[in-house]
Amino acid sequence: MTEALFHSYRLPDTLRTTSEKVRNRIANWEIDAFLKASEHDLIETLVSEGTVDCPRLLRDQAWMLDIAETDEEHRSFGETVVRGVPMLTLVVPFTGEAEVFWCQPSVWTSVLPRVASLGTTELRVTVAGNFTDAAQAQIQFERELDLIDTYLEWCRQDIDQHNEGLRSAVSGWVSARRQQLLAMRNLQAEIGFPIRRRPDADTYSVPVTRKTIAPRRPPASGNEPFAPEPVLAETDYEAALEILDAQRNALERTPSVAAGMDEESIRDLLLINLNAQFKGTAAGEVFNGAGKTDILVRERDRNVFIGECKVWKGPKTVRDALTQLFGYLVWRDTKAALLVFIRTKNVSVTVKTAIEQIEAHPNYKRRGTHDTDGRIDFVMHANGDPDREIKLAFLPFALPSDAVSRFAKAETTD
Template sequence: MKIYAEDTLDNLLSSKRLEVKNRIESESEDYILNVGEEQYIEYLKSEFTLDIPEIHTDKVYVDTYERDIPGSRFPMEFMISNPHKTFKKDIVVYHIPYSGSIDLLRFRPSSWTSMAGYEIKIDKQSRTIVLEYINFYNDAEKIKRAYNDSVRYIFGSYQHLKNDIEAYNNGLENFIRSTINARRQRISKKTDFIASLGVPVKKKTETPQTFAVPQPKLKDKIQVRPIVHTKGFKPEPTLDNDNYIKILKIINDVGKNFERLPSVYSGKYEEHLRDHILLTLDPNFEFGSASGETFNKTGKTDIQLRYDSSVVFVAECKFWEGEKAFLATIDQLLGYLTWRDSKTSVVIFVRNKGFTSVLETAKEVIKKHPNFIREKQANDDNWFNYIFSIPDDSNKEIQLAVQMYHLP
């Protein structure tokens, strides 16, 4: 194949973004409104992320074979009188292993050299770039120079290509998210307009009740498209994300204070530590006189913020008692929730000496929970963030923070 010669990479990336947009636009309104956003984003990311080609020159290997070479291929100094006559010559073959999608080398990046169009052979079975050189002179240095020239041609625009693909991949999640949100906003505006007409709306009957999972191809990534059972969509209250982070930061500040003053908080029960957190949270937030809602304690160890009889924020406070109890705490917390996009925190107090070991255990075991979707960026060494689904409805996703504090 000819490298950096087929088309511009920018055209390819633009077509990929358009394909993403068309995929989202082709979904039914019920699907877009009800699907778990994080799961759908991960599904589209896995399908449209480009696999950057990696060329492993550090793992190159060589072999040789004999081949009949016509006289016309010989250098002038050999003075071959009959150009059609063939002569057996050794062929030195370099095999450069690669990984990723090597076909992307066909495209010209945003910046490319005049070496574009250089021909290379690809062996997809062995996943190697194959470079062959006729050993006319039995001169190892000449062969090595020819190989080094080829590598220079291959890598001439490679870094620019890699940078352009990485930029596309890194921006893909935000592009998908903004496209989904734009479609949801258009649907909501249309729904509000239709509702303002004051007459019943007849739903289309051809919308399928479920959506099939595409059958994976051999050696391809397995793409699992989230399944949604179509139903009416009801807007649900959600705690503003900025306020959620502020709540978690206050909890984290109080927890760090527990660690700084162990003599004050040593021997306290879960309820006592919970009350310290509650007393700090409550005066910092005002959620409106209309609902009269504020932080409250509704169980033995939890802190809740409720709206219209449903929980939009809950923090469950527990001492660390091992993996099983940790997962049971998450089960208990999830049991409070009915709304999509509820915000939660599991606050764990650790008396064990090996606090770092407990942190690592918690980070590993939480991924085994059946409602775990994905890990998000951590805010601190002891504050981890996750996306979970609500039991019995995998499309209702909630944010779950795990905040852990050492109380010897």
């Protein structure tokens, strides 16, 4: 007894239903958990749930059951005669979702494949008859498997189209839902950190060219409602990094200027240029120095931008900087920059080692959007809270160690 495949449900309708389930999951997600979760992790989780895995037959792993016998009816002299004939059963493993075998693709014919049984990881195909040689049975098996593969290829065309459009759709749905929820609470205007460009910025212009973790609440604060927090706007973050990049290029091109400077002196020079371009609403300066090497933007009692300046003294430099960085109390979506002043001969090897240290850190989540010689982005998370993401831009400064400061020259002359 066999049953036909690819005819019970229409595959395009099933795929639309799958997308709607994902959209409904977004709409019905508990509000505080949705707002607290990392948007990237939400999207990855939902895309994973909505992605369909089209089956693939593992024909090279097929194997035979012991030969059996089945009854077969024959007409003889006007009468129906039942007699036993040999029956061969081929077990074929497959990958992917077994439900697809029941779905009719957009392209199909009236000839349907048939199987003896369909499980979650394998199907069984039978042929019966008095074969004179093995080749006859093999041809029948191959013919049936070829027909199944043809239908799977038609299904794959529908499924690939669904999967390719899913990520874009989910990203839009998640973003729209977040904005809707924030607007409902009438707090959207309070989320952006107030920062604006100085109207006199042109006077001081700096030449610029412009492992899946499922979202979850942290155990310590899982029952607390979501509280919108101020963040540094993405455009302001990018503008600040462009200013730092321009200043880095200037220092690299005039090594004698930086030769006599320590971390704090270089940090202060960077602060001058940052505050020449930005100002806060309540004070003239928005970027401030704290301690020996920090560049900070603070809102009330917390940091929304953290810049760590370190002179490279080996891999421990990066580990210490990250420990210091994650020791701060951070807002959600904190932006950060790690500025490493490299005075070694082989800058490329030093940069490679620094990147390895960042990616080996337990708070590392994934690479960010930028990956150039002058800037490599990472997404980290706060201590104990994978949903509190920290955008970290790593900016290496190549400052030759053999450069002589012009100030040192003046002292020698005197």
